[in-house]
Amino acid sequence: MANITINQAEKRFGNGFHALKGVNAEIASGSFTVVLGPSGAGKSTLLRLVNGLETPTQGHVALAGEAVTPANLRTVRGDVGMVFQHFNLVDRLSVMTNVLVGRLKTRSWLGSVLYLFKREDMDIAHEALDRVGLVEKSWERADRLSGGQQQRVGIARALAQRPRVILADEPVASLDPVTSEEIMQLLREICRRDGITLLVNLHQVDLAKRFADRIIGLNAGNVVFDGAPEQLDRATLASIYHREGVVHDEQLESVLAYA
Amino acid sequence: MTNRTPLPRKPFNPTPVWLSAWIAVLWLIVVDLDISFQALAWGLADIGEYFGRYGDPDFSDLSRYLKLLAQTIATAIWGTFFALVVAFALAPFAARNLTTGPRAYRIAREILSFMRAMPDLLLALIFVAAMGLGPLPGSLALGVHTAGFLGKFFAESLERVDPGVIEAVRAVGGDHTQVVMYAGWPSILREALGYTLYIMDRNVRMAAVLGLVGAGGIGLALHDTLRLFKYDESAALIAVILATLLAFDYLSTWLRGKLQ
């Protein structure tokens, strides 16, 4: 539905941390792209540039050919769903209300203050909950759900936006392996059936290899690999997870042996 | 045994210094305020006899007291409501994580701190001078003063809201109001209710003395009976006030306990 263009994006934070050092990527519409890399490599920052939660210090990001600027931030964010590692649901609200948060872009000021929603929005939220298989939990409080269920509510919230792109920032990092598998399959299925572009941060190499159309490897703010999962061999993995200043990294060796 | 490492030098313990400084300051204050212990001792001997005069409360005017009491509580209720409205509007701007910009943050903080700093009795004096006697200026004064407290409490609670939840509502394209309504208030609902109950409790106590400046309630009646040395009626008034405030104290403690 929408391609993402990342052009020479650089991000330096106020504290001097250089998170991204000029990243270029063209992400095809309707593709499933996984970003791999060690902690602190800039994966989160890269994702957050796409919906304007961070602004690049240099370069720019465009969505379907339109640059993301402070002026069109709300429209861009309305088009981009986001799924988080810690789900980030509002604990005290019902599952339904949490999913309806995805429809906020259509609500007036007064409607938002009174928690009133349109019937169409209710239908969209219902449908989204159906997609993630949680309709029967609609009226339960979000914090009563298990981790995997909460993440599915998070995905339903993104779906309710009727997005063109979904960004998922470590969506399975807080879940057990079986639930992780379920969530990844759900994301994959959404990409396939709805043609939504998915950009997913992961730190599990095996999940990335099995689910991605394409893998981008980041290390210390630079793209060190960009290609199909089959091209990901031991040498490229070593370059992705390479640690600064460590010449012979035994831990890395043993991790790669099982990757 | 001989070559064990010697203990490092004992760190200097400043407590005695602080303690003696504290006592010295208190002594200076006692001298400056002209508090004579002789008078105090004499007063204490007398005070037993003095409180004996309150031994025979006269409840003959009870219906008038109850009416004044109802006015006191009504003043507190509206004062709390005014405070709640103002705090609800200002607190999101005074919370660092939800404010719209550094300027809005500063302004909201300063308004709240100004409202807190103005004693409610001074405000009541001013409002009575401007709009005449009665409980209305009283509830207004309570509202302005406690809006400062409630706004500060709310803002501090809002600052503890999970940043991820705020980010999630921002990420769906929510504007400032929506972030506040869907990530802010629902997350702190319980705490906010607890604070409101606490402020309500406090306002009932204050409303009981607002009458001293002509702002309605039971306080003026007590002031008058005490000035005219009508100890029987004073005792009855104090008993009525005491019973009400104790009841409110228990009620709000119980309700806050329920909220947790």
Added chain:
Amino acid sequence: MTSSLNLCWPTRNGVPPAAALVTVALVFGLLLWAAPRAEIDFVRLAGSIPAMIEFVGRLLVMPDWDYLPELGVKMLETIEMTFLATSIALVLSLPFGFLAAKNTSPHPAVFHASRSALSFMRALPELVWALVFVSAVGLGPLPGVMALAFVTVGFMGKFFAESIEVVDRRPVEGVAAHGAGWLQLRTFAHLPQVMPDFIGTTLYILDHNLRAAAILGLVGAGGIGYDMVMAMRLFDYDRLLPIALSIYLVVTLLDRASDRLRRKVI
């Protein structure tokens, strides 16, 4: 009605949950009950806005410079009263706190008696006690300090008792295992643990007492309040503004200082 508007609440049947409806109805009912009794009249409120503006305008006159030294003295008196009353209350409420905490009280009867005494002490506002004490010992800062200290013991004792009740049991048991006595247990096991809480409470009370001391003069119990009322009654507007500003300044300074200190301690 909601269906014709095509709007609904995010609940099973589209109407707000019963708990919310009941709460709103209750609050609305209370406000309605209270409105005539508190003489709430928005017309009068709106009508008094010009008077308010005029009043504020009258406040903005050249301050009475000759009054400033006296203002300083009165302000100092207010601060001294606050400090003295809080110190007295602190010393008295420490033992009270241990007697009124469930886990350190020597006997349930003592616990209930001290809890009730504390409730009684804090139930009435300082001003009521100040009225009573003024008529007992005469005008001046003494009845003010007495009233402040009296009420403060009620609050502080309760807060202290509550922080003692949530103390971690393990260090206490550790000290008890070494054969410590009743008083030793309290000074060596309980006190260190609740110290940060106590300091926070004391700062909060100090703050509260300064505000209270500023108005005690209203009933002749010392401090800046007396000058405030007199300026108001005699229409000395050139004094009222400096008085209000100095209260604002001192209260805000203490407020910020204690905020900073609290953050450091806790």
